[in-house]
Amino acid sequence: MRRLLPPLTGLTMLAALAIVFLVVPTEADMGIVQRIFYFHVASAWVAFLGFFLVAGASAVYLWNGSPTADRLAYAAGEVGVLFCTLVLVTGPIWARPIWGVWWTWDPRLTMTVVLWAIYASYLMLRGFGGDDPALARYAAVLGIVGVLDIPLIVVSVRLLRGIHPAVINRTDGGTGLVDPWMRIGLLVSALALILLAAWFMDLRVRGARLEEEVAALRRELDARRGEVA
Amino acid sequence: MRDALVILAKDLRIEWRTREGLSSVLVLGVLLVVVLTIAQDPSPETAPTLAPGVLWAAFVLTGMLGVQRAFVLERENDCLAGLLTAPLDPAAIYAGKLASNVVLLGVTQAVVVPLTGLFLHLDLVPRLPALLLVCLLGNVGFASLATLFGALAIRVRAREIMLPLLLLPLLVPLLIGAVQATRAVLVGGLAAASSGLGVLAAFDVIFAVAGWLLFAYVVRD
Numbered sequence: 100m101r102r103l104l105p106p107l108t109g110l111t112m113l114a115a116l117a118i119v120f121l122v123v124p125t126e127a128d129m130g131i132v133q134r135i136f137y138f139h140v141a142s143a144w145v146a147f148l149g150f151f152l153v154a155g156a157s158a159v160y161l162w163n164g165s166p167t168a169d170r171l172a173y174a175a176g177e178v179g180v181l182f183c184t185l186v187l188v189t190g191p192i193w194a195r196p197i198w199g200v201w202w203t204w205d206p207r208l209t210m211t212v213v214l215w216a217i218y219a220s221y222l223m224l225r226g227f228g229g230d231d232p233a234l235a236r237y238a239a240v241l242g243i244v245g246v247l248d249i250p251l252i253v254v255s256v257r258l259l260r261g262i263h264p265a266v267i268n269r270t271d272g273g274t275g276l277v278d279p280w281m282r283i284g285l286l287v288s289a290l291a292l293i294l295l296a297a298w299f300m301d302l303r304v305r306g307a308r309l310e311e312e313v314a315a316l317r318r319e320l321d322a323r324r325g326e327v328a
Numbered sequence: 329m330r331d332a333l334v335i336l337a338k339d340l341r342i343e344w345r346t347r348e349g350l351s352s353v354l355v356l357g358v359l360l361v362v363v364l365t366i367a368q369d370p371s372p373e374t375a376p377t378l379a380p381g382v383l384w385a386a387f388v389l390t391g392m393l394g395v396q397r398a399f400v401l402e403r404e405n406d407c408l409a410g411l412l413t414a415p416l417d418p419a420a421i422y423a424g425k426l427a428s429n430v431v432l433l434g435v436t437q438a439v440v441v442p443l444t445g446l447f448l449h450l451d452l453v454p455r456l457p458a459l460l461l462v463c464l465l466g467n468v469g470f471a472s473l474a475t476l477f478g479a480l481a482i483r484v485r486a487r488e489i490m491l492p493l494l495l496l497p498l499l500v501p502l503l504i505g506a507v508q509a510t511r512a513v514l515v516g517g518l519a520a521a522s523s524g525l526g527v528l529a530a531f532d533v534i535f536a537v538a539g540w541l542l543f544a545y546v547v548r549d
Binding site: 161209213216217220223224227228229231233234236237239240241243244245247248251252254255256258259 | 477497535546
């Protein structure tokens with residue numbers, strides 16, 4: 100399965116690109132720029148998955164102290180911030196021609212940038228918090244508090260003024276994706292990005308484990324050198 | 329519960345003997361209200377509309393420094409380590425620290441809020457009960473998170489920058505709720521502020537419980 104992940108990711112990404120750029124019809128009002136939607140929305144889904152995975156893995160780590168859960172939480176945080184950054188980059192590229200501005204304080208935009216900041220600060224804590232072994236526990240506390248904040252953010256930003264389009268669940272009950280290929284394109288690109296995220300996380304988790312093994316071997320080596328001398 | 333009260337009494341006694349933290353936080357709060365107002369150069373007509381934002385931005389920034397200072401005090405001479413070796417439940421330590429932070433921030437609010445009303449031409453007196461409720465809910469919510477992360481930030485490297493970095497994004501819902509509720513209270517009344525107050529109340533409950541449960545993981549060695 101692990102060996103299959105990279106080629107599977109590549110093939111799904113190619114399929115997503117082919118569907119989005121060759122098959123899906125151009126949106127009637129917005130034109131060609133609307134095609135960024137398939138990557139924008141799919142990235143947002145992956146970012147959310149990553150953030151919830153941080154909380155889940157953090158809770159497991161606090162519960163049983165599993166080092167794998169801790170490494171997974173860190174990797175999920177990195178992947179979440181990466182894809183959240185992609186959401187914040189692809190959004191303005193679309194917003195500039197459609198809304199006429201790069202950024203506005205719409206509820207969803209505000210929510211995304213706040214979530215980005217929460218998990219960016221999670222990475223800051225892990226990256227610059229020092230080498231105290233208790234840092235993993237502090238980070239797990241932050242990972243859990245961060246996800247508890249999400250419903251509050253969702254409710255509170257609704258008190259702001261909004262203009263973001265609701266494509267998937269519209270107030271009239273229909274969906275904005277009139278052509279079936281539009282739905283297929285979104286799902287395939289979401290699948291491609293999920294696979295990519297899974298691959299990244301697998302690499303990061305294994306990398307972190309190897310780093311710890313190397314550090315343990317170094318310590319052992321130093322100890323033996325001490326014995327010889 | 330009794331343990332929490334002991335911690336509260338201890339913290340307030342320390343504060344009362346020096347009055348150093350409280351006075352510096354008070355002056356800072358006033359200063360921030362002045363600076364944030366000057367920076368926007370309001371006309372007499374626009375001044376009242378600025379008040380909620382100025383008030384809560386000043387509160388969050390002063391509160392952060394006040395809470396950080398409270399934990400720096402605990403760090404000196406390893407007081408926190410002493411506190412942890414005492415036969416106290418970490419949850420009781422959290423509750424006591426939370427209570428003492430709420431008291432100190434409440435005193436700050438009692439000075440900064442009327443002053444903001446004065447500077448920005450608000451008539452606070454008829455709105456006082458509703459405004460008190462907003463201030464109290466905002467205070468408790470802020471202190472719930474700040475107490476948890478103050479204890480956390482003091483234990484990591486780069487601690488001065490870590491507390492605002494971790495705390496500010498998490499406080500956004502509180503800030504939105506408090507600003508909206510304050511604005512609604514000033515123009516309408518308690519009924520108009522219900523959605524903002526709802527956010528504040530939910531924030532208070534969620535993070536007071538989360539802090540109570542998670543504090544042990546932050547302070548335990």
